[in-house]
Amino acid sequence: MGELVAAAFRAVGSLFIRGMFGVFVKSVLLTCAVLGILAVAVFKLSFVLKDHLEQHYLWAEWLPFMGTMGAILSVWVLFPGIMPVIVSFFDMRITRAIEEHDYPASAQPLTLPFWPEFWHDVRFSLKAVVLNVVVLPLYLVPGLNLILFYWLNGYLLGREYFVMAARRHMPAAQAEELRRQHGGKVLGGGVLLTLVATIPIVNLFAPFWGVAMMVHLYHLVGQTRPSQILPPQLH
Secondary structure (H helix, E strand, C coil), X not given: CHHHHHHHHHHHHHCCCCCHHHHHHHHHHHHHHHHHHHHHHHHHHHHHHHHHHCCCCHHHHHHHHHHHHHHXXXXXXXXXXXXXXXXXXXXXXXXXXXXXXXCCCCCCCCCCCHHHHHHHHHHHHHHHHHHHHHCHHHHHCCCHHHHHHHHHHHHHHHHHHHHHHHHCCCCHHXXXXXXXXXXXXXXXXXXXXXXXXXXCCHHHCXXXXXXXXXXXXXXXXXXXXXXXXXXXXXX
16 A cells, blocks of 8 residues: 555645646536535425425425525535546546656657547546435435445545546556556545545545546556556457
């Protein structure tokens, strides 16, 4: 796990390199916009339900209050999971800035077409959101909620960010194979990122730190030539 520790510390310095601030502002604004839409939707839904149920149920008059509390809770709970998803749309820009600053002598990265990469980010975003919504009831179970939250989001973020960094230098299949070879470190980095992302204020910077950590981790463990990490049957 030495490489993971080294990558985590190097990633702190990467937060201050040129180009990071602009991506940070855009990511925060987009995250606030997405969560704002969600909060308004929950709030509006509570009034719609009140209008339909108040004639039959006395407790329906509390629905607007419950909707307000639900909107606030949704924003609080989902922020750590949503912002990394938003940042994933900027991950290539962040990675390029880090590699130009810290690894200028690294091999020329592969040219990745815009639209396939864009739809890849969309699919990851939808998967992360849907999985968190599906398991939301389990988040109410004490003990299990913490284990599930950190494992699920740690796995998703660790895998996405590490493979993203590796795919700049090798085909997707080889990047995934490298991720499997270092699965424990990648999962550990993802869980660490998810943990940091739950700390107020710090969670604003956590996704950028997470991307930087996985870029550094890739360069620490993935220095072998792409042909060297192919599964034996592919040679």
